[in-house]
Amino acid sequence: MAERACPRCRCVTFDKVxxxxxxxxxxxxxxxxxxxxxxxxxxxxxxxxxxxxxxxxKVRK
Amino acid sequence: MFYAMRVLIGQEKNVASLLAQSVKHEDTGISAIxxxxxxxxxxxxxxxxxxDMRHPALKVPNLRGLVEGDVDFDELKSFxxxxxxxxxxxxxxxxxxxxxPFKDEKAKVVRIDEAKEDVVLELIEAAVPIPVTVKxxxxxxxxxxxx
Numbered sequence: 001m002a003e004r005a006c007p008r009c010r011c012v013t014f015d016k017v018x019x020x021x022x023x024x025x026x027x028x029x030x031x032x033x034x035x036x037x038x039x040x041x042x043x044x045x046x047x048x049x050x051x052x053x054x055x056x057x058k059v060r061k
Numbered sequence: 062m063f064y065a066m067r068v069l070i071g072q073e074k075n076v077a078s079l080l081a082q083s084v085k086h087e088d089t090g091i092s093a094i095x096x097x098x099x100x101x102x103x104x105x106x107x108x109x110x111x112x113d114m115r116h117p118a119l120k121v122p123n124l125r126g127l128v129e130g131d132v133d134f135d136e137l138k139s140f141x142x143x144x145x146x147x148x149x150x151x152x153x154x155x156x157x158x159x160x161x162p163f164k165d166e167k168a169k170v171v172r173i174d175e176a177k178e179d180v181v182l183e184l185i186e187a188a189v190p191i192p193v194t195v196k197x198x199x200x201x202x203x204x205x206x207x208x
Contacts, residue, residue, distance in 0.1 A: 028177075030098040030143065031096065031097050031098045031140070031143060032073075032074045032077055032078075032095075032096040033093060033094070033095045033096070034077050034078060034080075034081040034093065034094040034096075035092070035093045036081060036084070036085065036091060036092055036093060036094075037091075037092035037093070038092075040092040040109060041092035041093040041107050042107065042134055043092075043093045043095060043107050043137070043141070044092070044093055046138065046141055047141060054078065054081075057097065057098070057140070057141065057142075057143060058098070058143045060176075060177060060178055061176060061177070
């Protein structure tokens with residue numbers, strides 16, 4: 001099963017509903033960032049990511 | 062500090078996920094791993110320590126090695142917000158398809174769906190004009206607007 005991403009928080013998941021914000025996810029997404037330590041990461045700060053996890057860079061609805 | 066790593070082309074996302082799993086409980090200093098779509102064969106790693114590729118946690122399948130030197134944060138910023146691929150394309154533009162079954166064919170833009178980044182095209186050399194819907198990143202602009 002293909003992975004999906006949330007268009008709102010960009011979290012990557014297998015579910016049809018985002019586990020973080022309960023928005024319907026989309027299968028059309030590109031780019032990936034895996035955040036391990038959001039407090040130490042400049043990339044996470046730039047993208048406003050505050051929880052560790054896998055996020056898409058661009059999600060189309 | 063940001064480092065670039067060479068990976069097998071097409072395996073960027075898999076390597077990023079595997080590497081994240083591998084270094085999760087190790088003291089490698091890695092805080093984020095970035096795999097931009099436009100950068101084939103490379104991933105970027107953010108770490109507050111100098112990376113030593115001899116570390117067992119960095120032995121991941123399809124990871125080919127570390128690129129010497131570090132990468133500037135400003136260089137990575139352009140990857141974080143990918144531009145819309147259809148920004149210059151207008152209705153009536155002449156474009157060339159860059160992938161898919163109609164690769165290298167020229168076509169005229171009939172309609173643009175900006176939300177989905179879909180473009181509806183009509184192939185110029187086809188005998189019967191059939192509308193073809195493709196993604197915005199599968200076309201290349203040749204002529205802005207046909208006379």
